[in-house]
Amino acid sequence: MESLKAEGVEHIFGIPGGANLPTYDALVDAQLRHIQVRHEQGGGHAAEGYAKASGRVGVAFATSGPGATNLVTAIADAMMDSVPTVFVTGQVRTELIGTDGFQEADILGATLPFVKHSFQATDPRQIPEYVHEAFHIAPTGRPGPVLIDIPQDLSRAEIEYAPRTEPVDLAGYKPSTGGNVKQIRIAAKALANARRPVLYTGGGVVNANASEELRELAGADRFPVTSTVMGLGAFPASHQQWLGMLGMHGTRAANYAMDEADLIVAIGARFDDRITGKLSEFAPAAKFIHIDIDPAEISKNIPVHIPIVGDAKQVLPKLTREYRALQTDPSRLDAWRKQIHAWQEEYPLHYEPGEDGEIKPQFMIEAMHRATEGDAIVTSDVGQHQMWAAQYYGFDRPRRWINSGGLGTMGFGLPAAMGAKIACPGEAVVCLAGDGSLIMNCQELATCVNEEIPVKVFLMNNGYMGMVRQWQELFWDRRYSAVEMGPSPDWVKLAEAFGATGMRCEDAADLEEMMAKALETDGPVLLDVRVSPEENCFPMIPAGAAARDMVG
Amino acid sequence: MCSVVGVMMEAGTPELVKLEELRVPGQLSGRKHILSILVENKPGVLARIAGLFARRGFNIDTLAVGPTDDPDISRVTLTLDGAVHPIGQVTKQLHKLINVLKIRDMEPEETVAREMAMFKVSSAVENRAEIIQFAEIFRAKIIDVSRRTMTIEVTGSAEKIEAFERMIRPHGLIEMVRTGEIAIVRGSA
Numbered sequence: 001m002e003s004l005k006a007e008g009v010e011h012i013f014g015i016p017g018g019a020n021l022p023t024y025d026a027l028v029d030a031q032l033r034h035i036q037v038r039h040e041q042g043g044g045h046a047a048e049g050y051a052k053a054s055g056r057v058g059v060a061f062a063t064s065g066p067g068a069t070n071l072v073t074a075i076a077d078a079m080m081d082s083v084p085t086v087f088v089t090g091q092v093r094t095e096l097i098g099t100d101g102f103q104e105a106d107i108l109g110a111t112l113p114f115v116k117h118s119f120q121a122t123d124p125r126q127i128p129e130y131v132h133e134a135f136h137i138a139p140t141g142r143p144g145p146v147l148i149d150i151p152q153d154l155s156r157a158e159i160e161y162a163p164r165t166e167p168v169d170l171a172g173y174k175p176s177t178g179g180n181v182k183q184i185r186i187a188a189k190a191l192a193n194a195r196r197p198v199l200y201t202g203g204g205v206v207n208a209n210a211s212e213e214l215r216e217l218a219g220a221d222r223f224p225v226t227s228t229v230m231g232l233g234a235f236p237a238s239h240q241q242w243l244g245m246l247g248m249h250g251t252r253a254a255n256y257a258m259d260e261a262d263l264i265v266a267i268g269a270r271f272d273d274r275i276t277g278k279l280s281e282f283a284p285a286a287k288f289i290h291i292d293i294d295p296a297e298i299s300k301n302i303p304v305h306i307p308i309v310g311d312a313k314q315v316l317p318k319l320t321r322e323y324r325a326l327q328t329d330p331s332r333l334d335a336w337r338k339q340i341h342a343w344q345e346e347y348p349l350h351y352e353p354g355e356d357g358e359i360k361p362q363f364m365i366e367a368m369h370r371a372t373e374g375d376a377i378v379t380s381d382v383g384q385h386q387m388w389a390a391q392y393y394g395f396d397r398p399r400r401w402i403n404s405g406g407l408g409t410m411g412f413g414l415p416a417a418m419g420a421k422i423a424c425p426g427e428a429v430v431c432l433a434g435d436g437s438l439i440m441n442c443q444e445l446a447t448c449v450n451e452e453i454p455v456k457v458f459l460m461n462n463g464y465m466g467m468v469r470q471w472q473e474l475f476w477d478r479r480y481s482a483v484e485m486g487p488s489p490d491w492v493k494l495a496e497a498f499g500a501t502g503m504r505c506e507d508a509a510d511l512e513e514m515m516a517k518a519l520e521t522d523g524p525v526l527l528d529v530r531v532s533p534e535e536n537c538f539p540m541i542p543a544g545a546a547a548r549d550m551v552g
Numbered sequence: 553m554c555s556v557v558g559v560m561m562e563a564g565t566p567e568l569v570k571l572e573e574l575r576v577p578g579q580l581s582g583r584k585h586i587l588s589i590l591v592e593n594k595p596g597v598l599a600r601i602a603g604l605f606a607r608r609g610f611n612i613d614t615l616a617v618g619p620t621d622d623p624d625i626s627r628v629t630l631t632l633d634g635a636v637h638p639i640g641q642v643t644k645q646l647h648k649l650i651n652v653l654k655i656r657d658m659e660p661e662e663t664v665a666r667e668m669a670m671f672k673v674s675s676a677v678e679n680r681a682e683i684i685q686f687a688e689i690f691r692a693k694i695i696d697v698s699r700r701t702m703t704i705e706v707t708g709s710a711e712k713i714e715a716f717e718r719m720i721r722p723h724g725l726i727e728m729v730r731t732g733e734i735a736i737v738r739g740s741a
C-alpha cells in the first residue's frame with residue numbers, strides 16, 4: 001500500500017476475494033479511493049479509461065482464480081492499445097501453488113502473451129520492489145499493462161517499508177527516446193524533396209503528449225495530416241490541413257492521399273491492417289519515414305526507408321528544426337494541395353438526412369457534438385457507432401476520444417467512461433454506447449450509481465449488432481445470422497432499476513435538447529436513442545482491398 | 553541498443569535526399585543464425601521466450617540454456633533459419649522482454665559453435681569394428697557398450713553431427729540425443 005501511494009496512486013478499481021483479503025484490509029486505512037466495480041473486466045477497462053484520459057497509470061485489483069481471469073480481456077486490451085496500467089491479482093498461498101488449489105489460476109501463464117511485463121512475488125519484501133518496477137515499466141517507452149501476482153500469505157506478511165530513494169534502473173529495459181540525429185537529418189532532407197507528402201499519425205502522438213509538436217511540424221510547410229482512430233484529437237479536426245481519419249472507414253481524401261503520396265511520415269502509428277488493407281497495394285508510390293518509440297514496430301508490417309526510434313515529443317521538434325533550416329520552396333506542394341482539396345470537395349463525408357423525425361446515426365453524432373460543444377471526453381464501445389463517432393465528432397484535442405481499437409472490445413465504453421470521469425471529474429464524460437456492446441458491461445451502471453460517478457451514456461440503439469449486420473448485408477448476401485438484439489432490455493427501465501436516470505429519444509427534433517438535458521441532470525444518465533436500424537457505415541475499404549477501391 | 557535497420561546513407565551529400573534513391577534492405581538473410589541471448593536468471597524467462605516464438609510464428613531449430621560465469625545471468629543459445637524469419641524482427645521482439653539483457657546475432661566467421669550428441673546404435677558382432685572406426689574418424693567417444701548396443705558421444709558443429717548421423721543410421725540407430733548448439737566468439741573479440 002505504501003509503495004502504491006509512493007507512486008502517486010490515488011484511485012484503484014477492483015473487487016476483493018479470499019486471496020487478496022489482506023490487501024483489501026490494508027485499504028481500509030489507506031488514503032486511497034477504491035472504486036468497487038461490479039465485474040473485474042469493468043475494473044480493468046476503468047483503469048484503462050483513467051489512464052487514457054489523464055496519461056497517468058491506471059490501477060485495478062482482482063482476487064485469484066476467477067477474479068484474475070475476469071481481468072484478462074482488459075489486460076489484452078491494454079496491451080493492444082498500449083495503455084499504461086498496473087494490475088494486481090491475488091494468488092493462492094505459496095504452498096498451494098501448483099496443486100490446483102481452491103481458486104488457483106495460473107494468471108501469470110495465461111497473460112504472458114499480452115503483458116508488457118509481469119511479476120509473481122515469492123517473498124514479501126519483493127512486493128514494494130515489484131510495485132516500483134511496475135510503475136516504471138508501465139508508462140515509459142511504449143506503454144502497456146504490467147501484472148503483479150501476489151500469493152495471499154505474502155500480502156499478509158508484515159514488512160518494513162523503506163521509501164525508495166533511487167530511481168528504478170532495470171538492466172534489460174532502456175527505451176531510447178531521443179532519435180538518431182543523423183536519421184532525423186536524412187528524414188528532413190527527404191521531406192524537403194517530397195512533392196506529395198502525408199503525415200500519418202497515430203496513438204503514439206497522444207501518448208507522447210506531442211500534439212503541439214505535431215502542429216509545428218505540420219505547419220512547417222502546411223503538410224496534410226491524417227490519423228488512425230487511435231490518434232484522433234492529436235491534430236485538430238477543425239484544422240485546414242486535416243484530411244480526416246484514414247483506413248477502413250477513413251475519408252476518401254485521406255486514403256487517396258496515402259495511395260498517391262510519394263513520402264509518408266508515420267508518427268506513432270503502427271501500420272495496422274485496418275490501415276494498409278491489401279499490403280501489396282498499400283501506398284504503392286510512397287517511401288516511408290517511421291518515427292516510433294518501439295523499435296520492433298519499424299519494418300514489422302511495411303519495410304521502412306528512414307526509421308527513427310524515439311519519443312515523438314523529442315523527435316518532432318528536431319525534425320521540424322532540421323526541415324525549416326533547409327528553407328525549401330513551399331510552392332512545390334501547390335499541385336498536391338490542390339489535388340487534396342479537390343478530393344475533399346468531391347468526396348465529403350455524407351449521408352441521406354432522415355425523414356419524419358427518423359434519427360440517422362450520423363445525425364446523432366452531430367447532435368452530440370453540438371450538445372457537448374465538441375469538447376466532451378467521449379468513450380465508445382465497438383461497432384458502427386464507434387466509426388461514426390470517429391468520422392463525425394471532429395475531435396479538436398487529444399485524450400478526448402477513448403476507444404478500444406486494437407482488440408475492439410465490446411463493452412469497453414461504460415467502464416472506460418467511469419475511469420475517465422474519476423480521472424477528470426471536472427469534464428463532461430459521455431459514453432457513446434452500442435446496444436450490443438452496452439449490455440456486456442451494463443452492470444457497471446450500479447458502480448456509477450453507488451460510487452456517484454455521473455457519466456452520461458448516449459446509447460445508439462439500432463437494434464442490431466450493426467457492424468456485423470453490415471458485413472452480412474454487404475458481403476454475405478444479406479443472410480442475417482445472430483445479429484438482431486430483439487426487444488430486451490427496456491433500457492429506460494434498466495437504467496432506473498440501477499438507480500440511474502433513464503431517458504428515451506425517438507424523434508430527431510428532440511435529440512439535441514434531450515442530450516443537453518441528460519448532460520444537465522445530476523448523476524448517471526442513460527439516454528436510449530432509437531436510430532435507423534439498417535444504416536451502413538460508409539465509406540469503407542472492403543477487407544483485403546486497396547484504398548482506391550473504397551466503396552460507399 | 554536497439555538495432556536500427558534501414559537506409560545507411562551519409563547525411564550531408566547530396567544536399568537533398570532523393571526519394572527515388574531510398575532503398576530498404578532485405579529482411580531475410582537466407583542463412584542459419586545463432587542468437588546468443590543473455591537473460592536474467594528469473595523464473596519464467598524461458599516461458600516468455602518460448603511463448604514469444606510460438607505467438608509470432610518463429611520456429612526455433614535448436615535451443616540450449618545454461619548458466620554463465622555470473623550466477624544471476626543465464627545464456628540462451630538458439631538457432632533459427634534466416635531464410636524464413638526476419639532476424640531483425642526476431643531480435644527486436646526479444647529485446648522487448650524485460651528480462652532479456654543482451655542479444656548477439658553471432659557472425660559465422662567470428663564464431664566457434666559446438667553441439668554434443670549421443671547416439672545409441674545396435675551393434676552386432678559383425679559391424680562393431682566398423683562402428684568403432686567411424687567413431688575414430690569423427691573423433692567420437694564410445695561411452696557405453698552392452699551386448700547389443702553401443703553409445704557414442706560426438707561433439708562438433710551441427711554439420712559434423714549430421715554427417716555422423718548419416719553414416720551411422722544404416723547400422724541401426726536406436727536413439728539420438730542432441731543438446732543444440734552453443735557458441736562463443738573467437739579469441740580476439
Ligand SMILES: Cc1cc2nc3c(=O)[nH]c(=O)nc-3n(C[C@H](O)[C@H](O)[C@H](O)COP(=O)(O)OP(=O)(O)OC[C@H]3O[C@@H](n4cnc5c(N)ncnc54)[C@H](O)[C@@H]3O)c2cc1C
Nearest residue numbers: 202203204208228229247248249268270293312405406408
Ligand atoms: C470496428 C473497428 C474498425 C476500425 N477501423 C479503423 C479505421 O478505419 N481506421 C483506423 O485508423 N483504425 C481502425 N480501427 C483501429 C485499428 O484496429 C487499430 O487499433 C489502429 O489503426 C491502430 O492505431 P495506431 O497505428 O495509431 O496504433 P496504436 O495502437 O495507437 O499504437 C501506437 C504506436 O505508437 C507508438 N508509440 C507509443 N508511444 C510513443 C511515443 N511516445 N513516441 C512515438 N511513438 C510512440 C507505439 O509503439 C505504437 O507503434 C478499427 C477498429 C475497430 C474495432
Ligand SMILES: Cc1ncc(C[n+]2csc(CCOP(=O)(O)OP(=O)(O)O)c2C)c(N)n1
Nearest residue numbers: 383384385410434435436437464465466467
Ligand atoms: C467482445 C466482442 N465480441 C464480439 C465482437 C465482434 N463484433 C464487432 S462489432 C459487433 C457489433 C457491435 O454491436 P453494437 O454494440 O450494437 O454496435 P453497432 O455496430 O450496432 O453500432 C460485434 C459483435 C467484438 N468486437 N467484441
Ligand SMILES: [Mg+2]
Nearest residue numbers: 435436464466
Ligand atoms: Mg447496435
